[in-house]
Structures are given as structure tokens and as C-alpha cells.
Amino acid sequence: MDGTLPRFDLAGSDLLLALVRGCFVAALLSGLGVPFFRSVIVRHGLGRMAQGETSRLERDLALQLRVSLAAQLVALLLWLALQARAFADASTVVETVSALPRVLTGTQFGHLAVGQAACAAIALVALGRGDRLRRWDGALVAMAVAVILQAGHGHGYAMSEGVGRLSVSDGVHLLCAGAWLGGLGPLLTVLRSAPGPAGAAATRSFSAVALWVVGGLLLSAGYQGWCLVGDLPRLIGTAYGWMVAAKLLILGVLLALAVANRFALTPALDGNRATFARARLLRNVAIEILLGIAALIAAALLSGLPPGIHTQPVWPFALRPSLITVAEDPDLKRAVVQALLILALAVALPALTWPLRRLRWVSALAAAVLAWVAVPDLRLLLVEAYPTSYFESPTGFAAASIARGAELYPGQCAGCHGAFGRGDGPLAGTLPVPPADLTAGHLWEHADGELYWWLAKGIAAPRGGWSMPGFAGRLTDDELWGLIDFVRARNAGSSRQADSSWSPPLQAPGVQASCADGATLSLGDLRGKVVRLVFGPPADAAPVPTIPLGNGMALVTLLVPAADGNAAGEGGACIVSDPAARTAYALVSGLPSESIDGVQFLIDPDGWLRATQARHDDVPAPWDDPRALREAALEICRHPLPRSGGSHAHIHAAD
Amino acid sequence: MTGSTWRGWLLAPIVLAGLLAASSGPAGAHAALKSADPAAGSLLKTAPGAVTLGFSEALEPAFSSIDVVGADGTEADLKDSAGVPGDAKRLTVHLGPLKPGSYTVTWHATSVDTHKTSGSYRFTVTP
Numbered sequence: 001m002d003g004t005l006p007r008f009d010l011a012g013s014d015l016l017l018a019l020v021r022g023c024f025v026a027a028l029l030s031g032l033g034v035p036f037f038r039s040v041i042v043r044h045g046l047g048r049m050a051q052g053e054t055s056r057l058e059r060d061l062a063l064q065l066r067v068s069l070a071a072q073l074v075a076l077l078l079w080l081a082l083q084a085r086a087f088a089d090a091s092t093v094v095e096t097v098s099a100l101p102r103v104l105t106g107t108q109f110g111h112l113a114v115g116q117a118a119c120a121a122i123a124l125v126a127l128g129r130g131d132r133l134r135r136w137d138g139a140l141v142a143m144a145v146a147v148i149l150q151a152g153h154g155h156g157y158a159m160s161e162g163v164g165r166l167s168v169s170d171g172v173h174l175l176c177a178g179a180w181l182g183g184l185g186p187l188l189t190v191l192r193s194a195p196g197p198a199g200a201a202a203t204r205s206f207s208a209v210a211l212w213v214v215g216g217l218l219l220s221a222g223y224q225g226w227c228l229v230g231d232l233p234r235l236i237g238t239a240y241g242w243m244v245a246a247k248l249l250i251l252g253v254l255l256a257l258a259v260a261n262r263f264a265l266t267p268a269l270d271g272n273r274a275t276f277a278r279a280r281l282l283r284n285v286a287i288e289i290l291l292g293i294a295a296l297i298a299a300a301l302l303s304g305l306p307p308g309i310h311t312q313p314v315w316p317f318a319l320r321p322s323l324i325t326v327a328e329d330p331d332l333k334r335a336v337v338q339a340l341l342i343l344a345l346a347v348a349l350p351a352l353t354w355p356l357r358r359l360r361w362v363s364a365l366a367a368a369v370l371a372w373v374a375v376p377d378l379r380l381l382l383v384e385a386y387p388t389s390y391f392e393s394p395t396g397f398a399a400a401s402i403a404r405g406a407e408l409y410p411g412q413c414a415g416c417h418g419a420f421g422r423g424d425g426p427l428a429g430t431l432p433v434p435p436a437d438l439t440a441g442h443l444w445e446h447a448d449g450e451l452y453w454w455l456a457k458g459i460a461a462p463r464g465g466w467s468m469p470g471f472a473g474r475l476t477d478d479e480l481w482g483l484i485d486f487v488r489a490r491n492a493g494s495s496r497q498a499d500s501s502w503s504p505p506l507q508a509p510g511v512q513a514s515c516a517d518g519a520t521l522s523l524g525d526l527r528g529k530v531v532r533l534v535f536g537p538p539a540d541a542a543p544v545p546t547i548p549l550g551n552g553m554a555l556v557t558l559l560v561p562a563a564d565g566n567a568a569g570e571g572g573a574c575i576v577s578d579p580a581a582r583t584a585y586a587l588v589s590g591l592p593s594e595s596i597d598g599v600q601f602l603i604d605p606d607g608w609l610r611a612t613q614a615r616h617d618d619v620p621a622p623w624d625d626p627r628a629l630r631e632a633a634l635e636i637c638r639h640p641l642p643r644s645g646g647s648h649a650h651i652h653a654a655d
Numbered sequence: 656m657t658g659s660t661w662r663g664w665l666l667a668p669i670v671l672a673g674l675l676a677a678s679s680g681p682a683g684a685h686a687a688l689k690s691a692d693p694a695a696g697s698l699l700k701t702a703p704g705a706v707t708l709g710f711s712e713a714l715e716p717a718f719s720s721i722d723v724v725g726a727d728g729t730e731a732d733l734k735d736s737a738g739v740p741g742d743a744k745r746l747t748v749h750l751g752p753l754k755p756g757s758y759t760v761t762w763h764a765t766s767v768d769t770h771k772t773s774g775s776y777r778f779t780v781t782p
Binding site: 083086087088102103106107108109152153154155157158159306310398400401404512520522524577578579580 | 685686687690692693694695696697698699700701707711712713715717718765766767768769771
């Protein structure tokens with residue numbers, strides 16, 4: 001968390017390896033584009049040329065393909081060697097060579113590389129002299145397979161463990177890139193060497209196809225960007241997001257050029273401005289080649305960066321958009337809606353009166369005045385922001401993290417914030433600004449990232465100095481996030497004691513349970529099921545571990561034995577043995593840790609804490625009756641909580 | 656166009672290759688640790704028989720490993736890091752008998768997208 005610029009962290013990725021991999025992909029794409037150009041784009045168009053011209057052109061294209069295939073094989077061998085070295089952490093040539101067999105036969109990377117080499121060899125054989133269309137078709141199929149295999153090396157395939165939407169999108173992206181980028185070279189060849197009408201026919205065909213293909217590139221890039229970047233803060237706050245934005249911008253310009261080529265320049269090739277159109281077209285194609293290279297370089301950098309969704313975004317501005325201010329106060333909400341309507345009017349007015357020339361200046365002036373009136377109120381849509389405002393807690397609100405925070409709080413925070421967090425610690429009086437009451441509901445209006453900023457960097461006092469010191473030097477990141485988890489858990493617990501509900505809704509602290517068959521379950525694994533967490537010895541000797549609820553839902557019981565209890569699996573239910581669970585759940589229910597035995601919790605399929613019951617003095621709790629328990633679980637399923645909003649905890653979908 | 660001029664365009668594929676600096680796929684991303692058993696920072700009453708780690712991406716087990724070392728530096732794992740059959744995103748290593756104390760788990764993961772990540776965490780076995 002240093003500085004406000006996202007870091008370009010290419011360290012750890014071998015630059016030479018990246019370069020060689022890029023060269024292979026470039027050769028692969030051009031290997032697809034040349035046969036695609038011959039087999040699809042100018043399939044019958046070459047018939048307009050004289051026989052000699054056609055053969056010469058076909059020979060040139062065949063030579064281009066052979067060069068590309070040779071380049072592929074060379075680059076692939078180099079990539080294989082460098083990758084083997086990276087995999088095995090080898091420092092000598094001998095170590096690298098001895099790792100090669102293991103890489104070729106024992107890794108997915110190796111299998112794909114062998115497949116791609118085979119495809120290149122098949123394409124070479126299929127092409128022959130390149131004098132028959134069928135041969136080009138064969139080469140095209142072989143190259144298409146090689147390009148699809150390249151998608152297997154990508155992030156989408158790795159994430160979904162197989163052919164998922166992201167890897168299909170990756171494949172589409174590569175095929176489109178090859179068809180288009182690889183076809184630019186042959187197109188340039190045809191434009192420069194073939195006579196006018198043939199060149200025009202080829203260009204017409206290419207433009208029509210290019211429009212679809214660049215559109216496909218843009219759509220697949222957009223989808224991948226959405227999956228791997230995720231949201232606006234990550235688009236502008238991570239190095240990965242910047243590269244994705246740059247690449248999308250380039251693709252947008254390419255699409256615009258493709259549109260111009262298809263609808264403006266290509267039809268003009270037959271008219272009386274043919275030479276002008278042809279020159280313009282050549283220039284556009286040259287620009288497209290350069291932009292294509294730029295896009296590939298952006299993609300290159302992307303491959304060395306961790307994707308946005310796995311990175312904490314650094315927000316670069318002092319303000320950020322938020323609906324918190326207007327959500328609280330209906331008057332403010334009205335003011336903002338009013339301002340938006342005025343702004344809409346300010347935009348619509350000049351647009352509507354544009355045709356009436358005489359009114360243009362008047363309406364422009366009116367629009368400016370309206371905008372000047374509206375803008376101040378729109379300021380309510382922005383709140384103060386910090387570089388870490390959009391940081392997410394990496395702890396997943398785990399019980400272990402809450403317990404870590406509970407250990408640190410008395411020594412680090414209680415001096416000012418008080419033993420119970422009410423802002424009444426012994427040192428509170430000495431501070432320029434009173435310490436915050438950490439038990440107030442206001443805590444939930446601040447995202448984790450903001451709490452992290454204040455905790456790490458401190459809060460400056462209005463007249464100089466510090467109202468709160470920064471702890472980044474004293475505590476590790478994990479400890480800081482643990483304190484935030486602890487404060488949230490305790491806050492939820494005290495509000496629970498006060499009015500018997502968790503408002504806003506609270507995620508259940510994460511725990512891990514070991515089952516009789518040796519498997520381990522985390523709460524995250526149980527998403528989609530209702531979970532009952534029982535502290536202390538259960539009422540009946542063998543609680544049923546899983547109760548089906550109909551509609552594919554189930555109720556799973558996890559046991560947390562008492563501090564001195566045995567950890568044997570009773571009745572097959574899975575056991576949570578970490579003492580942190582007792583600390584965490586006692587906090588969220590507002591009870592002292594010693595009183596947690598006999599308490600049960602119900603957690604809904606989305607991970608929210610929904611209800612709790614306690615057993616007092618051997619009087620059984622209502623849920624100890626299986627029918628009542630089932631009814632309570634079904635009731636919870638019938639009333640799911642809204643996904644967004646609620647507590648801070650970011651819900652990671654279990655997969 | 657003369658022969659030498661358009662032959663210059665033959666260099667196009669090679670020039671492209673030379674100017675590029677990596678793959679044209681979408682991300683190269685990295686396998687991040689998603690779940691750990693035993694969990695990071697946990698206190699266990701019974702010594703675990705194995706350490707199983709779950710990652711965000713499928714792994715190449717041939718080049719991924721987990722090492723578990725006790726507080727005094729002794730190796731606690733049986734050096735049999737392997738993938739879990741049926742789940743390409745999990746890695747597991749079996750442990751010898753563990754005495755009470757603090758243990759450090761260090762993992763090196765190679766994703767099928769060829770990128771490597773590593774990390775470590777501690778857990779404690781209580782007497």
C-alpha cells in the first residue's frame with residue numbers, strides 16, 4: 001500500500017520468457033490469418049486476375065505461411081526450453097534439459113505445446129505447394145486447432161478447470177485476432193501487387209469479414225475484461241485495469257477504422273475516386289497493423305500482471321461516488337433528484353433546439369445557467385475517499401482473524417477507544433478530537449478500506465498533529481484487518497444484545513470443520529445450505545449431520561465442542577475445533593466467551609447470520625426439537641436477504 | 656509492384672513477432688491460495704495428518720509443492736506433494752507425527768497458465 005499509483009508488478013515473470021511466448025503467439029496468429037485470407041476472404045475473388053498473376057500471388061501467400069510456420073516451430077521450441085527452466089527453477093542447461101521430458105509429458109502446458117507443434121507440421125504438409133484450394137482449407141483447419149489450443153494456456157481455462165465461458169471467450173478472441181491481424185499482411189500484398197479490380201474485390205471481401213471479426217474481438221475482450229477486472233474501481237485502480245482499458249480503447253478505434261473501410265472506402269474503389277480511395281485504404285490498413293501491434297503489446301503486459309479481481313484497487317481521487325449521503329436523508333435525496341432533472345434539461349435543451357439556428361446561442365446560455373444551478377447539489381453524490389477506499393478485507397471475516405483482533409485490541413486500541421470501544425479510554429481526554437465510539441451504528445457506513453486507511457495511516461487533527469496515530473508501522477496487514485474484523489464483530493454483538501437482531505445483516509464468521517471421513521469443510525463450502533452451528537455439548541447424543549429440506553436444500557449441523565470437551569465425531573457431524581470459533585461467535589452475539597456453550601446459530605444459504613438460541617439450565621432450546629428446527633430453517637429459506645448491502649463482508653462465492 | 660518491394664511484406668509476420676512482448680491471451684494470472692487445511696493461524700488439538708491447500712486456478716502438480724517445517728527447522732512433511740484426484744485446484748502433502756508446537760507451511764504453486772506463486776503461513780498444535 002505504498003503510493004497512490006497502481007504498481008506494474010512484472011517482477012517474478014521472466015521478461016525473455018514473455019518475449020518468446022509473445023513471438024510464438026504472433027507467429028501463430030499470422031499462421032491462421034494467411035490461410036483464412038486465401039480460403040475464406042478471397043476464395044473465388046482471385047479468379048478475376050490473369051492466371052500468371054494468380055499463381056504468383058498464391059506462391060507469395062504460401063511462402064508467407066511457410067515462414068510463419070517455421071517461426072512458430074522455432075519460437076515454440078524456445079518457449080518450451082525457457083518454460084522448463086522456469087518450472088524447474090533450473091540454473092544450468094543440464095537441469096533445464098533434464099526437466100524437459102517431465103514438462104512435455106507431465107504438464108498440461110507440455111501436452112498443449114506438443115499438440116500445437118503437431119498442428120504446425122500438419123499445416124505444412126497439407127499446404128504442399130499451395131496451388132489447390134483444398135490444401136489451403138486443410139492448413140486453415142490445422143491452424144485453427146493450434147490457435148484454439150493456445151486458449152488452454154490462458155487464465156480462463158486455468159480458472160474454470162476446463163472449458164468454461166471465459167476460456168471459450170479466450171478462444172474466440174484468439175481466432176478473431178488471427179483472422180484479422182494475420183490477414184492484414186496478405187491484404188497489403190494483394191493491394192500492392194494485384195491489379196485494381198482484383199485488389200478492390202479482395203478489399204471488399206476483407207472489409208466485410210473484418211467488421212464481424214473486429215466486433216467479435218471487442219465483444220470477447222469486453223467479456224473477459226468484465227470477468228477479470230470486475231468493477232470501475234479496479235478498472236482505474238489497478239495496473240491490469242489500465243491495460244484492459246487501453247486495449248479496449250485500441251480495439252474501439254480498430255472497429256471504427258473497419259467501419260470506415262467497409263462503408264466508405266471500399267464502395268469508392270469502383271467509382272471515379274478509386275485511386276484516392278485506394279490510397280486511403282492502404283493508409284488505414286497500415287494504421288490498423290500498427291494499432292494491432294499496440295493491442296498485442298497491451299495483451300502482452302496483461303499476461304504478466306495478476307488480474308484485477310485478485311488485486312486491491314488503489315483509488316486515485318479524493319472523492320468517490322456513493323449513495324450513502326442521499327440514502328440517509330430524504331430531503332437530500334429530493335435535492336439530488338431535482339438537480340439531476342435540471343441537468344437532464346440542460347443537456348436536452350441545446351440538443352432539441354439545434355435545428356433552429358437562431359435559438360442556438362440562447363439555449364446554450366440557458367443550458368449553462370441550468371447546469372450551474374444543478375451541479376452544487378450533485379456534490380452530495382460524492383464522498384471523501386482514500387487510496388484504500390475500495391480495498392477488500394482478505395480475511396473473509398474468518399473466526400481466526402476476529403480472534404487475532406480480539407487479542408490485539410486491549411494493548412493497541414483500548415487506551416483511547418476504551419475497553420468496550422465506546423471512546424472512553426483513559427487517554428481519550430488528551431486527544432484533540434474525541435476517539436470514535438466503535439459501538440455506534442455509524443461504523444457500517446464506512447467500507448473496510450476506509451477503516452483500513454484510518455487504522456494504517458491515522459487521522460490528522462484539524463489544527464495539526466494527529467487525532468489518531470497510524471498503526472502501519474506497528475502492526476502487520478493481517479493484524480490490521482484482524483482488528484477491523486474484531487471491531488465489526490463486537491459492534492454487531494452489542495447491537496444484537498440491544499435489539500435482538502443483526503442490523504445491518506452480518507456474515508457468519510468463517511470456520512473450518514473436520515469430518516469423520518477426514519474431509520475438511522469450511523463455511524464457504526456450505527454456501528447454498530442452511531448451517532446450524534451448535535456450541536457446547538448438543539442436547540441429544542447424536543444430532544443428524546444433514547437434514548434434507550426439500551427443493552434441493554439441506555440443513556447441515558456443525559458441532560463446536562466445549563473447551564474441555566472431546567473432539568470425537570458424534571453421530572457423524574463435522575467438528576469445529578479451533579477455539580477462535582468460540583471467541584468470534586461469542587462476540588457476534590454479544591455474550592462473554594464463557595457463556596457460548598449451549599448457544600446455537602442458524603446461518604442462511606448466502607452465509608448471513610439469521611437466528612440464535614440458547615439453552616439455559618438444561619431447559620432444551622426450541623431447535624432441539626427436530627420439527628421446530630426444520631420449520632425454522634425453511635422459514636429462513638423463504639426469506640432470503642438481499643445480496644448487496646448489509647455488512648461489509650465481501651461474499652466470495654464458494655466454488 | 657516490384658518483386659523486392661512486396662517481398663518486404665513477407666517480413667511482416669517476422670516483424671510482428673519481433674515487436675511483441677508476450678502472449679495475446681487474456682490475463683496470465685496466478686494461482687492464489689483460497690483455502691487451507693489446517694487453516695492459517697489456527698490452533699489444533701489433534702495433529703493433522705495432511706496439509707491440503709485449495710487454489711483459485713488449476714495447478715501443474717509436477718511443479719507444485721508444499722513444505723511443512725517445525726519451529727526448530729525440522730521437516731514435518733513426507734515429501735509426497737501431489738494433486739488431489741478429481742480436483743485440479745487442490746494440492747496436498749502428508750505429514751509425519753507432529754509434536755505440539757508451531758509449524759510453518761510454505762507452498763509453491765505453478766498454475767496451468769504457467770505462472771508461479773508462493774506463500775506461507777503458520778499453524779500451531781496445542782498439547
